[in-house]
Amino acid sequence: MYGAHVSFVCPYCLRTVPLSESTVEHEPPKSRQKELGIPSKTYIVCGECNHKKGALTLDEYREWLRLETIRNGGKTK
Ligand SMILES: [Zn+2]
Numbered sequence: 001m002y003g004a005h006v007s008f009v010c011p012y013c014l015r016t017v018p019l020s021e022s023t024v025e026h027e028p029p030k031s032r033q034k035e036l037g038i039p040s041k042t043y044i045v046c047g048e049c050n051h052k053k054g055a056l057t058l059d060e061y062r063e064w065l066r067l068e069t070i071r072n073g074g075k076t077k
Helices: 030-036 047-053 058-071
Strands: 007-009 016-018 022-027 041-046
Touching: 022 047, 041 047, 047 058
Parallel strands: none
Antiparallel strands: 007 016, 022 041
16 A cells, blocks of 8 residues: 555645655654643654754744745745
């Protein structure tokens, strides 16, 4: 079922990614739960987003992605 051709759409960067690159992401990050006081939900996201997002919340990460897009001259991948 999880063959090489199976893909999913990452809810963060909206790219279509092979399922083999999927990772489980906690939003908000587990390390920020105490600070934010809200329980984490888990999402399936691409490895790149999970790596880049790190301890950012989804809002912070979206802002970061937006700024990176501007830095790259407005081009998305
Ligand atoms: Zn992604």
